[in-house]
Amino acid sequence: MTALKKIELHLHIEGAAPPALIRSLAAEKKQDLSGIFDANGAYSYQNFHDFLRVYEAATSVLTTPRDYARLLTEVLGECAEHGAIYAELFVSPEFCGGGDLVAWRDYLAAMEEAAQAAERGGIASRAILTAIRHFGPDRARKTAICAAETAGGWVTGLGIGGAEDFGNLRDFAWSYDCAREAGLGLTAHAGEWGGPESVRDALSLGVTRIGHGIRASEDVDLMHELAQREVTLEVCPGSNVALGAVRGWGAHPIARLADAGARVTVSTDDPPFFHTTLSHEYQMLADHFGWAEDEFRQMNLWAVDAAFCDETTKTRLR
Ligand code: ADE
């Protein structure tokens, strides 16, 4: 599965941080992070909310543009090793300078340089600036402003992640309107924990993609609407299994969503947290649902169609 060329649409930059890098930065900065790792040195958490806590603790050692450039180089290198030729990364200005536009520009410049070097090495990338839902709508506006002000180069989208049980997605409409006016692509985490109504809320923001969206499988009309509107689902099965959003690989609704005609794609979300890689995800889909070359090719074509990049890049990726 490593050799197959792949498109990764849903990858959180901090969530992709190798534990060894986080430990090394913590040592350099004399920060004690021992509580977030298990005896084998892997990230350790009990449930989704605890995962978010550990995620933010790990992120706290990433304090400079140089840290983020170093992280991005490692993350894209790892993606390329598993056959990715294109990756979209969720990057949050909240973690890169506290939502301040001037600081964000410095972080962005460092990451853009790292992204260009990685592209010369064979993996293209783009950034989806990401609001953190449990930080609330006011802070999300700052993210949207950072996105709108730096749109055009590496920054091509707006998203929202974090605790899906915090508030309502429609409270973030201002941020989505701002990003749409700046010509950015739109996606939102929904239907990972929330039911079909959370996916409908995301659609009302004007997104063309949904992060996860797996609980749309509980509503036949909604699945057909997703299919008919050609909305793309960024499904991350290994994440859903590890976090307990589904009972196990065999119970994952990805095949049902695909059978209903929804545009299903596969990504890794936060790979080291879930002990996964893009090739492992493909292997598990092959093992549990019998997916093979044809299914994977179709999935990647949909991913390219839905990617937040220009047509010239899309042609190259196809
Ligand atoms: N941030 C990182 N991973 C996430 C997930 N699976 N859901 C929501 N927010 C996230």
Ligand code: ZN
């Ligand atoms: Zn995610």
